[in-house]
Amino acid sequence: MGMTIAEKILAAHAGKDAVTPGELLECTTDLVLCHEITTPAALRMLEERGMDRVFDPEKIVAVPDHSVPAMNIKAAQMYQKLKSWVHEKGIRHFYDVGRGGIAHVVLENTGLLKPGQTLVSGDSHTCNGGALGAFATGVGSTDLAGAIYAGRVWFKVPETMLIRVTGEAGPGVTPKDIVLEVIRQIGADGANYMVMEWVGDYIDNLDMEGRFTLTNMAIEAGGKTGIVAVDGTTREYLRVRGVEPGEYTEYRSDPDAQYRVVLDIDASQVEPTVAYPHIPSNGRVAGSDAIAVTHAYVGSCTNGRISDLREVARILRGRRVADGVQMTIVPATQAVWKQAAVEGLMEIFVDAGATVSYPSCGACLGMHTGVLGPNDVCISSSNRNFVGRMGDPTAQIYLASPATVAASAVTGMITDPRTMQGAEAAD
Ligand SMILES: CC(C)[C@H](C(=O)O)[C@@H](O)C(=O)O
Numbered sequence: 001m002g003m004t005i006a007e008k009i010l011a012a013h014a015g016k017d018a019v020t021p022g023e024l025l026e027c028t029t030d031l032v033l034c035h036e037i038t039t040p041a042a043l044r045m046l047e048e049r050g051m052d053r054v055f056d057p058e059k060i061v062a063v064p065d066h067s068v069p070a071m072n073i074k075a076a077q078m079y080q081k082l083k084s085w086v087h088e089k090g091i092r093h094f095y096d097v098g099r100g101g102i103a104h105v106v107l108e109n110t111g112l113l114k115p116g117q118t119l120v121s122g123d124s125h126t127c128n129g130g131a132l133g134a135f136a137t138g139v140g141s142t143d144l145a146g147a148i149y150a151g152r153v154w155f156k157v158p159e160t161m162l163i164r165v166t167g168e169a170g171p172g173v174t175p176k177d178i179v180l181e182v183i184r185q186i187g188a189d190g191a192n193y194m195v196m197e198w199v200g201d202y203i204d205n206l207d208m209e210g211r212f213t214l215t216n217m218a219i220e221a222g223g224k225t226g227i228v229a230v231d232g233t234t235r236e237y238l239r240v241r242g243v244e245p246g247e248y249t250e251y252r253s254d255p256d257a258q259y260r261v262v263l264d265i266d267a268s269q270v271e272p273t274v275a276y277p278h279i280p281s282n283g284r285v286a287g288s289d290a291i292a293v294t295h296a297y298v299g300s301c302t303n304g305r306i307s308d309l310r311e312v313a314r315i316l317r318g319r320r321v322a323d324g325v326q327m328t329i330v331p332a333t334q335a336v337w338k339q340a341a342v343e344g345l346m347e348i349f350v351d352a353g354a355t356v357s358y359p360s361c362g363a364c365l366g367m368h369t370g371v372l373g374p375n376d377v378c379i380s381s382s383n384r385n386f387v388g389r390m391g392d393p394t395a396q397i398y399l400a401s402p403a404t405v406a407a408s409a410v411t412g413m414i415t416d417p418r419t420m421q422g423a424e425a426a427d
């Protein structure tokens with residue numbers, strides 16, 4: 001029987017020729033990503049059992065990102081814990097504050113995560129890395145501890161959902177709109193414990209940044225991960241980062257691979273989509289209702305990349321953020337921050353009246369740099385709009401593409417970016 005990419009990767013890491021969904025496997029991990037929120041708990045577990053070691057310091061990547069620079073003493077302690085462990089264990093792939101940013105976006109750019117590999121992390125958006133043709137998934141602290149200690153982790157082989165996206169997206173319609181539309185159609189549990197495999201000519205024509213946005217949100221449909229097969233775009237992206245095709249394995253799904261579900265999406269029919277509170281599957285066409293916003297946030301591991309910031313700048317150029325709206329723009333990494341400065345985007349943001357913050361998860365999960373107060377209404381380029389996610393539980397969060405966030409910041413109302421000149425060029 002044919003296998004999917006994900007099944008082939010898991011089989012290879014369990015030393016098997018073939019696997020089938022539902023089977024329990026113990027797999028080797030090629031890479032373990034650690035941040036300061038969940039790693040300390042895993043380390044404590046290991047320390048308490050006298051198992052305080054790492055399986056291979058070269059295969060651990062550490063990036064403090066959620067609560068950095070620390071906004072309180074507790075956060076400072078979590079950061080210290082990660083940092084002292086990194087030094088003690090000789091972990092070289094440490095992207096310290098000022099040299100990193102949001103862990104998933106830092107990692108995708110390092111060339112350390114390669115196609116065909118397995119990656120785990122104590123973070124649910126680890127699925128982001130699947131855009132590189134790897135099996136990348138979040139695990140709990142206990143499994144994280146096991147991975148750090150032994151370089152092994154157990155998986156129940158997931159079923160796979162095939163998402164075939166064809167056609168060309170209209171002006172102002174971005175990968176974020178596509179993924180919000182998919183989640184609207186299948187529901188927030190529509191891909192429970194499944195791999196979401198993206199194929200189709202829309203995906204073939206999509207750059208890596210757009211692909212990361214798609215795989216990043218697999219968890220918002222309950223998916224185990226998202227994945228895109230390697231193609232010329234992937235190879236070139238890696239080559240630029242010093243990784244040649246001979247250094248990794250490309251897996252492809254067999255023509256007779258078994259899929260639990262096949263979903264067809266015609267990209268030309270997708271419109272700028274906004275997920276209404278309080279669940280990412282609550283999508284509606286942008287601008288369908290008159291909704292005033294108090295906050296606009298561009299950032300996160302979903303949409304804080306340079307292409308996102310360019311899109312925002314295209315809309316903000318020569319315009320002002322509406323009175324009464326607080327707009328926060330958070331480049332996902334130091335590299336994105338610098339690139340935005342070099343390209344003159346920062347000047348556009350500041351002239352428009354937006355604040356630009358340092359790279360971190362910060363506002364995305366209501367930790368710092370823009371926590372929402374009672375009854376605030378935020379249009380956000382991030383991935384979750386749960387109750388209390390960005391601050392006060394009475395705040396309302398609407399998820400959208402960076403283009404929609406920027407257009408809404410300018411009008412003060414949730415706005416279809418196609419109605420704003422300059423915005424319709426977004427792709
Ligand atoms: C803090 C961390 C465990 C969490 C996650 O795993 O997703 C965070 O990144 C989030 O997005 O809510």
Ligand code: SF4
Pocket residue numbers: 066102123125300301302360361364365382383
């Ligand atoms: S940016 Fe947001 S979603 Fe992504 S890892 Fe950080 S907190 Fe989680």
